[in-house]
Amino acid sequence: MNCTHDHDTLVLLYYGELTGPEQAEVRNMIATCASCQAAWQSLEADMNVIDGLVEPVRVDEMDVQRARASVRAEVLADAATTGRARPLHVVRWAASVAAAFLVFAAGWYLGAVDNENKWVDAVLFDANSQQVRIDYVGESESESSLSGSIHDAPMQRELGVILASDIDPVSRMRAARALASARIAPNVNVTNVLSDVLATDGNPVVRLQAVRALHGLFDQRPLPESVRAVLVERVEVDPNTAVRMKAMEILVASEQVSMDMQQTMQRVGSDERENPYIRFMAKRSLERLSGE
């Protein structure tokens, strides 16, 4: 086997991963080079043996059906919360609907960037220049990117699309972090996507960046009711301490009084399992509320 041909290509041939012309070239190589021919025959023989031995792990159909049934139950419960008086969940649902609406119906995002056949590869933000660059990987591994100021609406739109829908938590986290470190003026589109992400994203790092971004947006400004409701919910239910802490800080700084907030502060302030600093903030905020 002393030919200089690349025998890895034979594996690609075996798996049908070569294009027509590539295939013709490799077939020709096999036909004309004795050592390639031997390599191909031995590969085919080995693969036959492996084929006979390797088989997928057996999956019990009943197990799968049970799993799907519980998914279905949760899916239906998701849908049911729209009609029922579960305020926190309604808020969560309303926020997702709002974001989905923005993304796919109202047209704010529509036409922002042609995302067909592209995966976001990286989201880069330079805080000094306030420039964002988004790299995409295309179907054919061709790369492309979008650059621009984070203050431009199309760029905010694209970051919103990534935040609301990208599968990769790293991309969502970076999009949120870019918005968190940018000095942009609050606008309803960015606000809605951020509060939706804060309410629903499964990744704590993404939620943390989202709550930071909201903090930046509403520093010294009155909180919209929708954002306030999500923050109150987060303070009570978010499993991540840093997210609860940040949400608490924003609420305390806003000094906006409401019944549900007072109740939340009471609960959190007296919850002994809660982080001491968060409890301290809750108590201080209660004192201030009752002192005024």
Added chain:
Amino acid sequence: MVPVDEHLITRAQSGDADAFDALLSRSDARVVQIVQGITGNMPDALDVFQNAALKAWRSLSGFRADSSFDTWLTRIAINEALSHRKKASRLRAVPLDDVCGPVLEEATASPDAGLLREDEERGLAAAMANLSSRERTVFTLKHVHDYKIREIAAMLDCAEGTVKNYLFRAVHKLRKHLTS
């Protein structure tokens, strides 16, 4: 692999639970098999599948028709399985950027006993166990499930070249075992 039924996807996207269930039913067993290769056991694989399916449901509006639903769901499930495994084995912190890289490699390789027929060829069983998890995952996705390299790259969030390299290494190691 599975043809995309745009009609079902549109219905599911508008909140139709039956349509979503129908979509899931086309991929469920295969996704559970693939996830099992990462989690190493069936109960965890079923849990991961459920979580992944719910995530898919909740982000269905973000589904881009550039991949099939099957590939998309598998990608979510693989990510879910990786983070499940990271939690389960309390590995040292891995940089977020490297999700595709070391995570699979670091955990101790658990023999995928289920992948092999009985113990008739201990040699190959040992060879499979000796593959890194990443090699094993790529090999299983390609050889057993017949996904395209392009699809596997999308599922693992890697370049196609990376997938090829893992496939070459896996095939090479398995063959070496056969002849030794």
